[in-house]
Amino acid sequence: MNHWYHSWVAAVRIARRDAWRFKGRSSLVLAMIALPILGVSAADLTLRSAELSTEQEMERGLGAADARMSDPGMGGVPIHQSPDGADNMTVENFDDKPWPEGSADIRAAFPAGAKILKDTSGSGKLRTEHGLLNTAIHELDATDPMAKGLLTLDRGRFPGKAGEIAATTHFLETSGLKVGSKLTARGLATEYRIVGSYELPGALKTDEVLARPGTFLAPLDKALKADGLPGTAAGSTYLVSVGGDGFTWNMVKKANARGVTVTSRAVALDPPADSEVPLYQRDDWSDYEQSAAAKTAELAAVGTVVGLAMLEICLLAGPAFAVGARRSRRQLGLVGANGGDRRHIRAIVLSGGLVIGFAAAVVGTALGLLLTFVLRPLLEDAMGKRFGSFDVRPLELLGIGLLAVLTGLLAAIVPAVTASRQTVLASLTGRRGVRRSSRVLPVVGLIATGLGITITLFGATATDSIVVVAGGSALAELGIVALTPALVGLFGKLGGWLPLSPRLALRDAVRNRGRTAPAVAAVLAAVAGTVAVATYATSVDVQQRASYQARLPHGAVTVSDTEGGGRGVPALRAAVQKHFPVDMRADVGRIVVGNANCEPYSDAKGCGQYELVVPEENRCALWSQDVPGSKELSPAERRKLSGDWRCQEDGQYADQEVLVADEKLLSVLAIDDPAAVDALKSGKAVSFDRRNVDKGQIGVKLITDTEKADLMRQEGKDAPGEIASFPVHQAPESVQSYGLNVVLPVQAAKAAGLTTVPFGAYFSTDNLPNSTQRQKLDAALDTLGTEGGLYVEEGYVSDNSIVLLALTVFAGLVTIGAAGIATGLAQTDAEPDLKTLAAVGAPPRVRRTLSGFQCGVVAAMGVVLGSAAGVLPAIGLRLTEEHQQLKWYERDLDAGMGGMIDPPYVPIVVPWETLAALLVAVPVGAALLAALVTRSRTAVARRAAG
Template sequence: MSGPRMTRSTFPDPRPPEQRERGGMLRWRMALKMSMRQSLKSWPSSVLVVLLVLLPMAGVAAAAVYAESLSPSAQQRVDAELGEADAWVQAPGMPSGVRQYLDDPNAQFEYDAASSHDWIEPPADVADVIDADRLVRIELGSAAVETVAGIGAFQVVLGETWDPLLEGRYTLLEGRAPTAADEVLATPEALERLGAKVGDSVEMTKPEQTVTVTGTMSSRLEENPESVLFAGRGDAYELDGYGTTWYAEGWHATAGDVYDLNDQGIIVFDRALVQRPGDGGQPVLERGSGSSWAFYSAATATLVFCTYLVLLLAGAAFSVSAKRQQRSLAVAASVGASRADVFRIVLFQGTILGLAGGLLGSGAGIGLAALAREWFGDGSLSYTWGLKVPWWMLVGLIIIASVVGTLAALLPARNATRGDTLAALRGARRPVSVSAKRPKVGLGLIIAGAALVVVAVIGLVVTYNLPTRDLALTDKVYPVGTIAMILGPLLLQIGVVTAGHWLLAQVSRLLGRGRLGGRLAARDAVANPGRSVPSFGAIAACAFLATASIGGVATLTNMQAEGHSSIAPYGSVVAWMSGGVISDDDDLFIEDPAAVAPALAALADDATQILRDEGAGSTVVVSVPAGPSYTSDSDGEMRFDGGQMLTTPEIARPEHCAATDECSANFYERSGGGNQLFAIVAPDGLDVALGTEISAADRSAFAGGAVIVTNPQWLTEDGSVVVNSWRPEDVQGMSDAVFDPEADPASLPSAAHTETRDGILIDTETVFDESHQVYISPDTAAELGITATPSMVVADFPGITTAQLDSLRASAESETFSRSTDEMSVDLSFSQAEGPPAAAPWLWLILGAVTVLVIAASAVSLGLSRVERRPDDATLTAVGASPGVRRSVNGWQALVISAFGCIVGTVAGLMPVLGVVFILEGTGQEGLAFTEVPWLWYGLLALVLPVAVALVSWLVPPRAPDLTRRTAIA
């Protein structure tokens, strides 16, 4: 016979009915005692199960403890916020009809929808509206201070922060409190940044004064302590405009008091109300941030996935363990143990081992969280609240671990009650038969899962393309379709596992015509479904997760790459400069380009020198056309100076027209959208600005007046670039007709002057944005009447380090403060031009992670297989089989189980990935095309990985057989 026999579920049970159990709790106690003895006796499999439960529980417990430790407890929060005060009060103003949450004053909700929502102007002082024994007023100001690295921006806390009422919120660490206007306190981190010590003098540039550091102070809730100073009340410092905080002593607010103050534009943080807000507290679903919910969602998904894997692999381990206990269980049955007793003995082993794994995993999780805090703790506010253990959450994890262990032992316990006691005492094994019902159920689930994905994809595409796609009814189709695309592959996997024994039987029939090793391996997998089916199910789950993750990463990086553009070549360092004239009402805008250009030119020289001092190679200054001078009236309308022109290149063949010959550029594209989209570069700096080598001929043509472009959309059919000159008032404030290619030309303004210049298309690795796709030389800019203003310095800076970037940014901060005046503000910043995110590193990471999981699952499966096959190995050796045959059986068995799981998981994971591809194509959205699906990675996952696992299994030599363990043939 070439395969296992098929049986019907209606096959009569030959076992005689049992009498009703007697003994009650005594039987449960005996079953529990025997379970503990069996767990200790079969300690290798017990350790395996404990480890399988322990590892995911330790990870989840560590994540829970680590996350809990990043935020303060309720008591820590009020102590840090208030110190010794009873409450604080702020008057930021708020719309009418809005109230604060009692436990989070900065979070507000609308309680009166009928309110006008007019802005409530708060009082300047709250002393008259609250009945407090004493108030301490604290304000925030700013200052520019000379540091070791240059000039830095500092926050100045103004007020008597050293008052005993604020002890805990602010703490005087060393020295004394300031007693004069030219004295300050500093945090220890700020003192280090200043390069000073207590008693030293420090120079300020805004305000211009010399101050003496009289001591150090800590600020409990400060995220950036290296930039904080403390001073008494005074008018020398510019207030930041963040409002004032009054700390109250001897005043406790009720909920009614808080709401009455809200009606006056005042919010309250009260010690008692924050800890016990009652109905006025913030709802749980609103309390966490988006990152917190994402974290807990990811942790929950991880726990569910790990639980599924543990159920499968621990179930396989219990199946092997139960078979090895067959004789012991038969002895118990022969002396009076009922089938229920046998069931409980095996089931309790799962409970005991699951409980042990949960307890050890929770303890390990606490230790891992403590180590993680030591490793990742950077001294910031999040790491100062101490280690917090969410005990109730850990108790829940321990209960989940016990349930998982119990469920993993459920099926092996059920199988242990079957069979003949006498045959078990002889050591005979019952022939395995394949159910005729399960393949039908599994096939139904497989078809249902695939159909669900197909219907979801078609439904989503059709719904999106309907004219009524934005109605409330059709909006419900989108979440339902998304859920169906996730549920479908899961049903397919469940179907494959349900029909797994039958599928393995079919593989066995195919391999039955092959070599001896393959035949024996396939038949062993069919003969032990309790071990083989969960094993390939676990591998399939890992492969499914990897396939879906690879597809998600590829889709995301593809979309980011398509929309990515840069202002400079990838990897280069850019010094970005901007500036403006300060008007009388402190609004920043460029009134006179001639007044700003000299300051930016000097700033460009300084930036070039800073870059060279840090080790940059070649540098080039990139300039942009100075915008036309204008003034703004009280209504915000721009008034341009007469006679000035706006000179722009014209998009001749827009990128979005590549798919059709009938598409043409609209007025917005022809006029540059009112922006002078030229980058002005000296000919000898083209290589650095474009990140590629320019030929001598192209450089010469560029110097002679040609225009270099990095995108063919700027070129006409004959390779020219059209340059238009417009009156600024004609282009600014155009209606929506500027985006309509079919708009009547008579309704649109005409260019005052048009000319064409030779175009040179340069192919670059960098995808530049539209403002940096058209390059002209300074001489060409002068010919076109363009006034150049330095915009950035591009430096070829290979291998720049984080420390160098930090140094450049510190220098930029110093330059910004030193060159800004009361009449003019300039800004310098440094950054590295980065290319689009690469998918390969993430794909390798995912493949590496799933490889570890697959190898781990395979190792568990194959390790159990080798243990369970020891009697068979002894029999093979006794009848003359060579070690090569046994090695071949190991390799083939690894190939069958791992290939089965990897292929099934990859196919299931491809379903949602291809569904997303077809949805994007069907709805005209940008994204991953069918040809861009990472097929190579899926080939590595589905085909190469199983072969590698099989090869490793073949290379590991089998254990020397123990001929005394030969199985009796019954």
């Protein structure tokens, strides 16, 4: 044991001195291992720090209170809830009864002697320096001790009286206001002064203002409703402090009996057993927690990523250790000449991996700690929430550091075994000897590749398992990695057709496969991942482009406003026409039943609604199968009805079933139907859905009693109402209607006595509005106090161009880096050959061009093999998706939804532009870069004395 210990101490000492002596090579390997450790340790620190403990979650949600009591809106009927209050169900089963609605009496559920703090939230449009901003409004006495921890004061103070408010820092930045500014709300003349700024620790990017209870929301709601505008829809919860043991589980169940849900600090810190939770004992309760299979799949994915990262590091660091061992072969030979055996040689080389791995662990972990600490504010801003604490977990960081040590040891295993097989004579004389390539490794690689392809295709077409597809793809890629030395040899046969410098570079790469193959494999792994993601992303992009449904012709614009009876629509139309390059404008209106200020589908008093009358014979039987007393359809009948013309839906719907407009609307929408234009000019309506037409007429039913109409619809009866009939022209089915249903001329609506109000406009443009024009229009809409329902049809916009560019750049950097490492090792390893070239009279540029071609050869081989390997997982994933979507489509057909959806289209598209950039630009760039950084001249070495 003592002999073993001392031999390893000596080996570590020799390795440490060797690493210090060759600082360049050691720094290169250390950086390769330390960079992933830095990233992983920084990610661990960030995730752990951002992950809140139960105490921290309760502080942010409850402040200093014991509980928060809320009304779930079930009319106060008894409920069962989960311990955290996130899930609840009524005690009684209401499947055959009307679902309970309304408010519960929260005050009756308060425990005796409890301290109560009301917390109210709503929203409103506040006037800023730029216009209007939809903002959350929070009413709470932030000076109450129970509110401590909910809000973090940044500047100034919290509001202490009526007329004062505080605002979040993000709101002040967005609005252009500051502490001390005056603030008003749309619909409210009262001015409020901003006396402080604060932040919500769990939602830093929230636009919110804070006021004392009863000073903002109630007046704003009253003013808006008086002006015919929508109210704030405020809701309240109550913070409760009871003292003693806190709000216990028994107290929670008592509150549940009154229809109130509770989030309790005491229950969260010490949750009851599942057997004590009535909700979990119910047969109709479903636990939506992540399944064990999904968790296993996540762990497998993480393990695969970590394993492939370690493999790539080993592939790059292994040749460096091999070259280091060859550079130190005389030293290793002296160890053998002085009685050392193969175990000692292996120990010295392995100690090199141990020393550098340990150094990489220390450096990477330390830099990860420092980087996370320094970047903490930026990380919190990016995540939109504050860390709970700077959570350093030593055991996790120790495990990450041990991963670096393990990676260094794994990278040094093959060089250690190779160095130990050298004879003492060969080591002392500098002879490399000749080793035949392994014949077993290519066979294993070929088998693994074939098996991986088979598993991938089987998983994609038979199992629908992404885990199986990923496993098969990983196995195939590892097989190609194992085949790399043999494939490098095949590339060597091209050397006879090349000029001198590339021929020398290719032959050198083939002769020294021990350092070439790992570098090629590392490039292969990086490029394969990039090609897989690029192929998948491009295929999805083509699929989404095919499924995209334009709402308007390209470049067309529409605006609408349903507030205030359309009083602001003329100004809205003029603003668009002023700031956009408008070619033609088509004004549209809408039908109003009752008060002209009524919004569509409003339940307000005095407001009605209208609907198109669909003749009985034109109604789809699928839509009436759930009506009481209707016949239950079989899956075969539903599948058959899905192909019926009466059950076809294109998925596009206009904001209004009936638009009141003239023939200009057809011109803006590029609807080429002269008969439709003539019909509108003559006062006839135009229908784009033949289900509405009955003997050349359409009917518009005017419903004044909306409550009675809704009840009759639930009973499967037609809603009562007066019907106005109009002659109609049915547009051809081939016409692209952009969701329009019926267009009614203004004169026809007036003749029938219908009440119409301005609704908006459609615009055709000379060209697509640019960013500057849009910003000017947004400012104008803010001035008008409306959002305008603005929509500009830009067509399908793909985000993949940026993604593919980023992937190409990433793969290029990794490829150039790996090829550069291989080139540097090749230059170090082949220094005698380069000096021999200089000695025999080779021009200085040969050294530079040789280095460039060495780097380009490695990059080219890796890119070619990686491109071939990367397509497989993308194909597997796309076939899996196609299989799944076909199953879902068949299920939807049986459910009678075939008329609403199209058969799945799942293309597989290879991104040829990305491949071309990788295949051409990356190797050429790597070669040019290596040639530029290589010195042309070197000193000619003298012959060593015999």
